[in-house]
Amino acid sequence: MKFVDEAYIDIAAGDGGNGCVSFRHEKYKEFGGPNGGDGGRGGHVFAVADSNLNTLVDFRYARRHEAKRGEHGMGSDMFGAAGADITLRVPVGTIFSDAETGEVLYELLTPGEVVTIAKGGDGGFGNMRFKSAINRAPRQKTPGWPGERKSLKLELKVLADVGLLGMPNAGKSTLIAAVSNARPKIADYPFTTLHPNLGVVRVGPEQSFVIADIPGLIEGASEGAGLGHLFLRHLQRTRLLLHVVDMAPFDETVDPVAQAKAIVGELKKYDAALHDKPRWLVLNKLDMVPAEERAARVKDFVKRFKWKGPVFEISALTREGCEPLIKTIFQHVQAEQRAENTPVEVDQRFVGDAPADIDPRDPRFAGDDA
Structure with a gap:
């Protein structure tokens, strides 16, 4: 297999679900009040370092990765379910950087290390959120927030001794x-x-x-x-x-x-x-x-x-x-x-409060006024 060490991908976290406008309709309850629930959050996009992988070849053929959006809020105080997250498995040593600016965003150097590379949008508020003493029948709601969208460059540096x-x-x-x-x-x-x-x-x-x-x-x-x-x-x-x-x-x-x-x-x-x-x-x-x-x-x-x-x-x-x-x-x-x-040896004299045998004028104990 040809060694693939670079790949460009587009990722999109899920959008949040919209809030709901709904009112309680029950027998003998003429003014039941608002019961529109919030929308669910969109799915996140995670990346995990997998020691069983050694190339980025899979990302050459699957460049678009999208998480699911959150469900919309519903009546009867029902909130929308969160969108399903997705996880991208990459080799240990993969570097994520912005495809346009080149800024390094994440670096996975430890097997099993997980980072969130795109956050899902929060769900919108249903009308039950807007109920107050002077607004007994609110008809306001908010749409879900959009999830993060990024164009990324993946780069793998061989981890050799x-x-x-x-x-x-x-x-x-x-x-x-x-x-x-x-x-x-x-x-x-x-x-x-x-x-x-x-x-x-x-x-x-x-x-x-x-x-x-x-x-x-x-x-x-x-x-x-x-x-x-x-x-x-x-x-x-x-x-x-x-x-x-x-x-x-x-x-x-x-x-x-x-x-x-x-x-x-x-x-x-x-x-x-x-x-x-x-x-x-x-x-x-x-x-x-x-x-x-x-x-x-x-x-x-x-x-x-x-x-x-x-x-x-x-x-x-x-x-x-x-x-x-x-x-x-x-x-x-x-x-x-x-x-x-090799663990770094810590001078126990400088752990916690200063012992009596330490000069408080020592600059290592000085505060912001030193």
Whole structure:
């Protein structure tokens, strides 16, 4: 299935039901008074994050979503029933934004998280609401309020722990196929990968992480050249970036250092925060380099690239060097997860009223007049 990461939809919450004008008609009660009920509220539109979904493909074929309107009020003090709500199930990590302004409205990052994306209109008042001492037989009523209507853009950012980036034909698809359960299309020509591929890497029993293969970047990607710019946002939530470099390009005139620098430049142009993420260098296709030349070529690349971070020498095709890379990645991901889940320690001295041993002039206890 093609990876769908964007969709445009129109949603409409239900309108409220109209109020009713009615009077009580009972035997021997000549002036029974008003008994027109209120209208029911319109149905709401909810969105829930479903961990079983991983694309927005369903919203490509169903773009209009409407909740039911509330029933009208009736006589005999009967209020209208509320309209039925509808719930849109979306993948975890979906962002809802206004299709016209681009303003981000909601972001669902937790499985089971629910948000109200459009509220149903309130029901109108029946004439029993307008009864008073000087208005014994009111004939006023109000119509139901309209429900919210919105045009939304849905955007899904891949929730992966590790993201692969690099030039086309750097060997990213081969690497993700070698270390995970993903089976991307692999060929000996650029731009084989046309959409992101996700793979689960099993390190051991109940030990795994998710890796994402992003279509190759080229120079000018941040301005829209090539395919990779469409998917750069998928790298924004990864914990780690692996910069895969082809150390044995088919064209001998191509300089791997120049290509690597171009990728780093595109990252910085697209998003400075993405550029500052932890990034490791993975030198691939070393099986195609003569054994006696490997050390010198790697040393020359690192020196000219002015790289001071972690460097891994691998061959994705033969899996040489992949095992140490996987284990090191898993250790890094675990450390990141522990850091995220570490509870913040609260200084108990500053919980509740200030104890006697705390100086009340401390600015942390100062009020608005401080």
